[in-house]
Amino acid sequence: MEDLPSLKESFLRESSSVRALHDIQALRVKYLGKRGIVTEKLKALPTVDPAQRPAYGRAVNEIKQYIEAEIARIEAHLREEEYRKSLLSEALDVTLPGKYTPPGREHPIQHVLSEITDIFSSMGFEVGEGPEVELDYYNFEALNIPKNHPARDMQDTFYISDDVVLRTHTSPVQIRVMEMRPPPLKVIAPGKVYRCDADVSHTPMFHQVEGFMVDTDIAFSDLKGVLELFIHTMFSERTPVRFRPSFFPFTEPSAEVDIGCIFCSGNGCRVCKQSGWLEILGAGMIHPKVFEYVGYDPETFSGFAFGMGVERLTMLKYGIDDIRLFFENDLRFLRQF
Amino acid sequence: MRVPFTWLKEFVEIGVSPGEVADRLTMAGFEVEGVDSVEGEAIFDVSVTPNRPDCLSVLGIAREVAAITQMPLVVPPCRISGSLPDAGFSVDILDPDLCNRYAGRVISGVTVGTSPEWMKKRLEQCGIRSINNVVDVTNYVLLEMGHPLHAFDADRLAGKKVRVGTPATVRGRNEPIAVRTLDGVERSVPPDALLIWDAEKPIAVAGVMGGQESEVTSGTRTVFLESAYFESSSIRRTSRGLGLISESSYRFERGTDIEFLERALDRAAGLIAELAGGTVHDIVDAYPVRYVSHRVVVRPERLNRILGTDLSRDEMADILRRLQIPAEGDGDEIVVLPPPNRRDLKQMWDIAEEVARIYGYEKISTTIPRSPLSSGRSGKGARIIQQIRESLRRAGFSAAINYSFMNSTSLDALGIPPTDRRRRTIAISNPLSQDEGLLRTTVVPALIANLRLNLDRGMREVRLFEVARVFIDAGKTLPDEEWRLGGIWYKEKAPSLWREDAEGFYLVKGAIEMLFEELNVRGYDFRPCSETFLHAGRSADVVVSGSCVGYIGVLAPRVVAGLEIKKHRPEIVLFEIDLDRFLPAVPDSMRFSPLPKFPSVERDIAVIVDEQIPSSRIREIIASFPTHLIETVTLFDCFRGGSIPPGKKSLAFNIVYRSMERTLTEGEVEDLHERLVEHVLELTSGEIRR
Known part of the structure; x- marks a missing residue:
């Protein structure tokens, strides 16, 4: 039974240096595989003194469970790490401007x-x-601005003909x-x-x-x-x-x-x-x-x-x-x- | 009009500062646009509206100030009476409808010289150059009392006779006559213009300018001073016709005071005698058409309802009397007798304005009209145009506004043929320049000009649109005004961050298609077009519901060359849509279609066909295939080169099959698709791309 603490120590030492998924696989084989150290210990159980066997068996099983849990934890961690890495390898420069047609503006x-x-x-x-081209009648006459009236001086008019003008105001719409x-x-x-x-x-x-x-x-x-x-x-x-x-x-x-x-x-x-x-x-x-x-x-x-x-x-x-x-x-x- | 404050104070007592007077005049309708200070003296620049010629003088403004400040107005009597030597002149009005009154006085034995300093200074303050003491007096009285006067050298008037009439009346001939005016210009005066004549010849253009021959000079000994009433529109016509506007014509064409003119005459005659010596003779006065005051009856109740006020009859009458407008209360009416200087007062509304402005617009309350509810929602056309503007802005086009003018050269530059509708232009008879002599029949020239301006200012991308009316001469009195949507697109081929390899044509076409989609316009089509200014191979008519509503295309290289754009082979895309044709195709309402209950099956078809076959042809072939199981057809690839032989292209379509009644079987679709492919190959002489 005295060899068990050193087994745990050696596992801890080895597991702490694991950096990749294939390392964790090797570790699993080494400790828990068919010929793994923990498996061998379990296989050797019948050779242990019957008086100590139950206690020894429990201790080996505890170590086994501990190592299984540790390996699963480390593996999950490594898988997460690997996923993140693969995403980062696809990283975009998010500071580059987006693509769009700049919207036009209203006048x-x-x-x-x-x-x-x-x-x-x-x-x-x-x-x-x-209409923008308007009869003199609508632009002036009907708005009480007869021909030859000084009020016509208030507006410089574009003429098309004597009777047709470019409207000088929107009042003809009235x-x-x-x-x-x-x-x-x-x-x-x-x-x-x-x-x-x-x-x-x-x-x-x-x-x-x-x-x-x-x-x-x-x-x-x-x-x-x-x-x-x-x-x-x-x-x-x-x-x-x-x-x-x-x-x-x-x-x-x-x-x-x-x-x-x-x-x-x-x-x-x-x-x-x-x-x-x-x-x-x-x-x-x-x-x-x-x-x-x-x-x-x-x-x-x-x-x-x-x-x-x-x-x-x-x-x-x-x-x-x-x-x-x-x-x-x-x-x-x-x-x- | 310039009004020196000290001159104003000769007619009305003023107890407040010039600034205060200026504010109150402004709030009574005589906007003081500025107060100049010349040698410590305040001079108002008063804007007098065309309806108030009675205020084109210091006295006129003083009358307003008196009314506003409720101070008495002091008008100097300046009447000449007693027994005077006979004038020795006769006055004969031949056209009394154009000259209602003509009065004159002779002042004999005058010495023409310079005016005293006080008079020169006042004239100068009002912007009038001093000439000699006689002429200066006429100008001084004009400024002071507002009535234009004219001084003749009486010794140069033939036959001691003054006649007033048009060339047509005096000579009986409908021909113009030559008159040399004071400014030394020989003018051809039309036969209907009123002139002043002596016994032989014309001596002045009535109310506008005197003749040079009878001008008062340093040698003048006898003066004939004219004070007359000329009909306003006749003076205006003559003044416009001759292109000659004087201080006199400005007042006559607005209206003068037929009664007061006698007082102005006496005031001037007295001043001439005072400053130039000489003897004032008796008045000659022809007054064939008397002033008749047309009484205006006002109901205070109606006036209050128009103004939204609650003034009593007496308050209203009092305001009018302060303005020296005779007004008497009579029961529930006020009878107003407009004086001869206020011919603008013709009806109750004119009286309402006088009451309101002196009472004070600021004292009239603000109310919200009681009127039936109405919908202010804009019409369909206006709403769609608003949507069009928004859609084009989303597509990157900014809104332009151009003048409605153009010239024929810009149509020539586009190669618009003489028979084209766009050549039916309307010409402006008085354009600002020949470049702006026509009303535009297309928005394209202006958009091209906008593009050039922007390129000159270093822009690398230009996207502009304009919605405006164009004007087509349809042979009627007024042109047809049609709404147009036009746009221009340009983008410099330059490295850019993100690749954009579509041709400009397709980018602009995409904007148009997006617009149609947003407006739910279906059934449109792009067909080869024949606009002369567009690239023959890169332009299309836009056909909506079977009728051509406009075009889109690349500006033809030949046209581009003429524009002298300093860019290498610029790609310029234009479009123009006739909105009056397009808007009716926009649906008013939408109907819901039920969603499909059964799954669809998709198949692709890729065919290699001749370059000449447009993709729309293959679409048509697919659409004409006798089945109702095809739901959509999408072109997803157009490829040239590679394994495709020259002169050919590969077009790939995705076809979605679906039945609304059942689930289609694989075999059924396989068979249908196979027959469709054969059908396409047969009608296009194409082959399948593997």
Whole structure:
């Protein structure tokens, strides 16, 4: 029995140097194989003194179980190690960039157009459309801007012929929609407009959103309410809004709408020309003359209309300082949005 | 308009700072765009809207300030009365509808010289150059009172006679007449333009500019001073026609005060006598068409409903009177008598604006309209276009926006034939430049220009799309406006981290196919196309539901050569879709198909066929095979070279067989597939690839 501790020691010594699965196999054969050391001990059991045999048998079996468990543990460990190694041999450089087509970007003007449209849609305004090449009648006459009227100076017009122009504003959509349908109406009309003017702050084509609402009891105070709600959604709840009297031939009373300068919080800066205010909208109550042109009774109906320049809003929103960037389509510009 | 603060204070007492006055004017509708300080004096730059010609003067602005600040307005009397020598001139208005009133005074024995410093300074502050004391007085009174005046050298007027009429009326001939104006330019004045004549000849273009011959010079001894009322649209027509805009025409075409003109005349005559000496003669005044005030009746209740205010009748009438607009309350109405300087006040709405702006827009409350519920959801077309934009962005294309202009040279560069629809262009009669003289009929030239710009700026990859209207002359008053989707693709052949070996054509085609798939558009087809500017062997018409909706293709090398792109054989792919034709093919709704209950069986077929046979032909052959057991056909390989003989290619398809009613047996599929392969080989003259 005195040889058993040394057997365990020798196993421990040998097993601690095992590094590979074939070593563990050899160890198993050496100790537990048909001619293994532990097997031989068990085979020799009958030769042991009967008085000591039970105790000796137990001791050998204990060692056998111990060695079996150890070998299984080491083998499992080695198999795990080997699996890991095989995975690592297939390792990728996970820091390499993935493969994808870089997504294209939306044009900033379109972003803002969509934003404006969404806000008014949520208030129940539907989207109306009209042609970009428009009759003088719709662009001017029916909007109370007769030929030889000084108000025509407010807009430099591209002419196709005496009676056909590139629309100078989206307001003709008002006339086209009102001619087709009776009130109540709640419509916005986004689109391209044209003026023959080109310099640092003007492009011959730009975008406007026209909006109007007509019903039996629409007041100037409603115009203020709707536009204030729009501005507070578009900018922020805290943006100051101011309505200033102005003149448009197709509205009366007319207003220009300013917001507190978003760059200097109204303290005065270069963008707001030290005034603290930025003009962003023209608006007013629809002129009774316009109602007469479309056959609405101005005694029964009233309504408001407004129009805004999308380029200006976009420039304010993103801090863009040159309007011409919008139409160059330089990808270094477009990719920023 | 420039308004010196000190001048303003001559007409109204002002107890607040210039900055405060500027703010209040702005909030009453006269935007002060800037306050200049010249030698310590504040000068306002006031923007006066076209409906308010009465405010194109210091006095006019003073009237507004008086109304806003509730201070009295002080207008100097400046009337000349008593017995004066006779003018010795007669005035004859031949076209009274174009000239409602013409008044004049003679000032004899004047000495023309320089103006005093105070007058020069004020003119200068308002941006007007000093000429001599007589002319300066007319300009001074124009700025002060807003009424344009003209001074003639009376000794140069033949027959002591002033006539007012058009060449057509005066000469009875419908021909233009030559007049040399003060600026030394000889102008051909149309027969319907109003002129001032002496007994023999035209001496001024009425309301626009005087004639050079009767100009006041240093030698002038007698002055004939004109103060008239000309009909506004006639002056505007003449001014535009001659391309001549003056301080006078600017005011006349907006409207002047037919009653007040007498006071301006007297003010100027008095000043001339004061500064240049001489004797003022009696007035000559022809006033054939009297001013009639058309009363406007306002119901305060209606006005309050339009504004959303709660003002009393008397509050409204008071505001109007502060603006010197006669208004009387009468029961539940207000009767307004617009004065001659306020011809813009025609109806209740005009009165509403006056009341609202002086009351203060900021005091009007904000309300939310009471109106029936309505849906703001956009229409089908707008929603699909939104989906198209999103799909193309996912495919890597960024959105471009180009001007709607083009020129015919860019159509020439594309080799668009003269009979092509895209040649039916609309021309702009006053384009900014000849390069932008036409409205575009295709978005391609602009996209090519965008590509060039981006290449010039060093981009190695360009993917752009645009959704815009194009304009086709259809022989009607207005052109056909059609929605187009266009795109351009370019990628430099350069080493890249991950291999991408598909041709650009297929990458762009893939983007289009993905778009169709996202929109559930089935039944589309790509067929050889004949666009002149595309590579004949690498372009296709896009056919949806049997009709051609556009094209996709590689830009033809000949066109590329003309673009002077500094790249070696660049591969540029273009596409353009006619959205008005395409959108109707997009289904509105989808139906569910039941999922199969029985297993499928897959088989492959690889055939070697002539290079000329398109893969779609083999698809068609398979589709035409008389069985309903084929579920899908997928092309998974297209191979050339190797063991494949030249001029041939190998195409391999995966075919999925399935029955909706039962499980197919191996033998059944084997037999079916064998017959299908034979069918394909027979119709393509191909052979099986082993």
